[in-house]
Amino acid sequence: MIKKYKIDYDWKADVLVEIDHSIATEEKLKEINEFWSGAEDRVTQEGSVLNAVLKMLARTCLYLQLETGYSVTGIIEKFDWDSRNGGQEGWPKMDGTFGIKLLRVDEFEIDESDMTISGT
Numbered sequence: 001m002i003k004k005y006k007i008d009y010d011w012k013a014d015v016l017v018e019i020d021h022s023i024a025t026e027e028k029l030k031e032i033n034e035f036w037s038g039a040e041d042r043v044t045q046e047g048s049v050l051n052a053v054l055k056m057l058a059r060t061c062l063y064l065q066l067e068t069g070y071s072v073t074g075i076i077e078k079f080d081w082d083s084r085n086g087g088q089e090g091w092p093k094m095d096g097t098f099g100i101k102l103l104r105v106d107e108f109e110i111d112e113s114d115m116t117i118s119g120t
Helices: 026-034 039-046 049-068 072-078
Strands: 002-009 013-020 100-105
Touching: 002 049, 013 049, 026 039, 026 049, 039 049, 049 072, 049 100, 072 100
Parallel strands: none
Antiparallel strands: 002 013, 013 100
């Protein structure tokens, strides 16, 4: 019941996640999704609780990578409530303990070549 999911952010970065669905069941994913407001809207927009949670997780991971510059190991530690980093509100550990394991978080950089300037 283990499956890998790649969440791609418009060819700029991606996050690779492994989910053990025997541990991270639909009910547990629903609990994660419902921690934040707008849960029903996310599920409607994304088509499933799994997709809603995966997109929120990817966004959180990319923000953490951009903010800290950490590799996947460091980002996993940022989700660990037992570490000095204190965990991420609303999320379980991402080391596989709760059925979700981060395998890769691409380095996400803001590239000046992707910017345009216009006068106002």
